[in-house]
Amino acid sequence: MLLVIALGGNAFAREGARVGSPEEQWDVVRLAASDVADMIEEGFDVVVTHGNGPQAGLLAERVGDYLSLDMIDAATEGWMGYLIANALTNEFIRRGIRRNPVVVISRSIVNKNDQAFQNPTKYIGPIYDREAADKLSKERGWVFKWDSRGGFRRVVPSPEPVGIMELDLVKLLLREGYVLIAMGGGGIPIISNGDVKGVDAVIDKDLASQVLANAINADYLLILTDVDYVYINYRRSSQARLMEVTVNELEKYYNDGQFPPGSMGPKVLAAIRFIRNGGRAAYIGPLGRAKDIIRGRIGTKVMPGITLI
């Protein structure tokens, strides 16, 4: 039974999507490692994916003059992949699990004609005033849009992931029994067109996780984040938590605009696509509670739309 666990990038950060100190990073990653080890003890083969929003934002802000976004993605795959690998090694030693983690530096293939390249929408990095934004726009060719929090923020394309360059490698390592850490930050965005070329873009990590999960015929997709359940009518008097939901129901809610684009939207969409492409169940719930989520004690379970008579 193959399980893909997607760890939220925000889960690795402090309040306000800020990266924590080295010690704080290790604390969070230990929690994630415990979830992964729990799932292995439950009998699953596991592939771990992770986001990189706060981490990529930090690097873009501080070293964006030297590293384009594809390079930044690659750097966070190394950095965060190492954190997860080291924490897993220790958790496996502690529990006597005879498995080894491996970080797969993953390149996600995107379509060069993806509409996202014409219409960058994904905010990254800090908020600037008009003058600073104009300066950066001239110096580095960055595109800025107004952010409702009061200022200008860089926007980058967020194209759809359509494949993964390292798929054969991932399959080999799975056959050999490794616990994989792959598709970090959604994978490094690559256009493949005779040759391969990195692009200044950010791929949604939940959608990339789903593409990987279906490509390796995973049975389950578990998205760990900072919420207990997926809600409909969120923060209204009619708010309701979704405990178990069929893919058909969830898709209706999704099309009704129940889930905001920047946060729960892509998670729900990833769950829908995963089931539509053959997955057995997708779960969305809180980091640190994987076992409880799988057992139905917390979190939202998305299932194929089976008609019961």
Next chain:
Amino acid sequence: MLLVIALGGNAFAREGARVGSPEEQWDVVRLAASDVADMIEEGFDVVVTHGNGPQAGLLAERVGDYLSLDMIDAATEGWMGYLIANALTNEFIRRGIRRNPVVVISRSIVNKNDQAFQNPTKYIGPIYDREAADKLSKERGWVFKWDSRGGFRRVVPSPEPVGIMELDLVKLLLREGYVLIAMGGGGIPIISNGDVKGVDAVIDKDLASQVLANAINADYLLILTDVDYVYINYRRSSQARLMEVTVNELEKYYNDGQFPPGSMGPKVLAAIRFIRNGGRAAYIGPLGRAKDIIRGRIGTKVMPGITLI
């Protein structure tokens, strides 16, 4: 025939060990990829290693408040590994070489009793005045020493690499025909003592490359850098280039203090150790000229000390 190619971190940077623009980084890495492809066409199986001095220095300077040195090493393994992998993919497509590159995020094991931890000697990052150095020393626990260029610079331990956590993985990927990119920046420094723990240190990439090369029984070690030959009596009237040298001769020169610790010293030491541990030949020469080096047209060749009668 197995060949380890060690790429200098400085070779990836501009004059003065500064990281170049994204475009400049791609230009250099294309040169390295051409060397690697040449060697594959010559019939070698290839493992690529690389340094990260300028890149790690940049990250330590800009994001050292968030990333400890082990994390920085991991980030540069992702960043530079991606650059090399993408350039190799393109070079292989262009030449019709049916091989795939893979980046191995590598953890190097060091000994917790290594004397280097008591006596940090490796300079990293920029030069500070006394006040700034004192402040950073208090805030982050960094150790500073006087740098002869006029100011204080952070010094970190540079312990000896004694093993590699990912050795089984490396052997598997070699058997499967992948072109490996491993031990970037000398590998992430890890103390293994029941559990594993990253340490604030920097491992010499040439020594780490040698440890890997011997561990996988490589036949040849090729160290590519920015010199044409190894010299004795460098910059003196008696200066002489070494074209072919036995390990015994070279060790004598090394023990005479012919090679400066920060630059040629570790390369020569890596070559000596590689031969002493069973390597057939080690080469030190300029990036972009791998084929000429192997054919004896440029560069220094180090051989086992065979007595000719």
